[in-house]
Amino acid sequence: MPKHTTEQITEKEWPLWEVFIRSKAGLDHKHCGSVHASDAEIALESARDVYTRRSEGISIWVVPSNAITASKPEDKESLFEPADDKIYRHPTFYDIPKGAGKM
Amino acid sequence: MTELNKVNDLVQYAAQIGDNGLIIGHRMSEWCFRAPSIELEMALMNCALDLIGQARELYSYAGKAGDEGKKEDDFAYLRDEQDFRNALLAEVPNGDWGDTIVRLFFMSAYNKLFYTKLAKSTDAELAAIGAKSLKEVTYHLRFSSEWLIRLGDGTEESHRRAQKSIDDLWAYTGELFTMTDAEKRLLEDGISVDVTALKADWDRLVGQILDQATLSVPENDWMQSGSKSEGRHTEHFGYIITDMQYMQRRYPGCEW
Numbered sequence: 001m002p003k004h005t006t007e008q009i010t011e012k013e014w015p016l017w018e019v020f021i022r023s024k025a026g027l028d029h030k031h032c033g034s035v036h037a038s039d040a041e042i043a044l045e046s047a048r049d050v051y052t053r054r055s056e057g058i059s060i061w062v063v064p065s066n067a068i069t070a071s072k073p074e075d076k077e078s079l080f081e082p083a084d085d086k087i088y089r090h091p092t093f094y095d096i097p098k099g100a101g102k103m
Numbered sequence: 104m105t106e107l108n109k110v111n112d113l114v115q116y117a118a119q120i121g122d123n124g125l126i127i128g129h130r131m132s133e134w135c136f137r138a139p140s141i142e143l144e145m146a147l148m149n150c151a152l153d154l155i156g157q158a159r160e161l162y163s164y165a166g167k168a169g170d171e172g173k174k175e176d177d178f179a180y181l182r183d184e185q186d187f188r189n190a191l192l193a194e195v196p197n198g199d200w201g202d203t204i205v206r207l208f209f210m211s212a213y214n215k216l217f218y219t220k221l222a223k224s225t226d227a228e229l230a231a232i233g234a235k236s237l238k239e240v241t242y243h244l245r246f247s248s249e250w251l252i253r254l255g256d257g258t259e260e261s262h263r264r265a266q267k268s269i270d271d272l273w274a275y276t277g278e279l280f281t282m283t284d285a286e287k288r289l290l291e292d293g294i295s296v297d298v299t300a301l302k303a304d305w306d307r308l309v310g311q312i313l314d315q316a317t318l319s320v321p322e323n324d325w326m327q328s329g330s331k332s333e334g335r336h337t338e339h340f341g342y343i344i345t346d347m348q349y350m351q352r353r354y355p356g357c358e359w
Contacts, residue, residue, distance in 0.1 A: 050141070
């Protein structure tokens, strides 16, 4: 018999999952959107059906949205602006030997 | 047997496999704008498009194999009810989510076994269509199996309703494993698939998933038939082709 009684199902919406797609071998998985699904396996299938219909991917990750810890928009100044005037952190002061080709 | 009869058999066979895809594909397309969520709507439409795509390839081939210069549209839009030889399972109404999932599950389990064999047909074109379709129906089977497991092993209500869907649709599964005379003749040349030999594997495959879903296999073995062999359909079929063929009947030859 089934695992749950009807009364045990209290949420009206399925949980949200973030979808990451690898478009081709060698590239990173990239965030492309989200789906609602009851569990990880269904989330994976929904991601396939919604986000790879036009051959966009060769691999999919789904992650529960509530597993992501995000920075706050109001912290933007203190988190990111201090890096703006520290150009010496960019490796632009090196001469690259011709033989090295494109970096 | 004369060459002409062989051609007729091949045309009938290709069209009949196509009919299965077109009719269940059309049924699934009826979920457009009605599915429980956008994700499921996309999933059903993807399946529908796969199935209708399979029908297009098979109708094109039937047209090419015959000598009347028929095109895929002639098969889909200009034949009458009794000319369609899809399995009855393909045409039963969508019902609720459970009915749609169970119908797709029964059909996909059959399609997976069927196309695996068709991919080895001695007819190169049918073999190629079989190989391509196999990938599509493998996903349909995965999708419908996962849903059936969740419905059966979900809540009391989803379990009860999924079991009812299985009980209601069970009588339509037997026809899948019957063979027409044309199919039997084509089997001698290795062109068609011996579907009677697929039944044991289908029972095993379906039994495994139903077991996982905590659902039971019905015990009744009386089966509906008539469409595949003689074009005798359920009372629902006329409405399908009325809807599907309206445009071509009203505006013959119309294109857009």
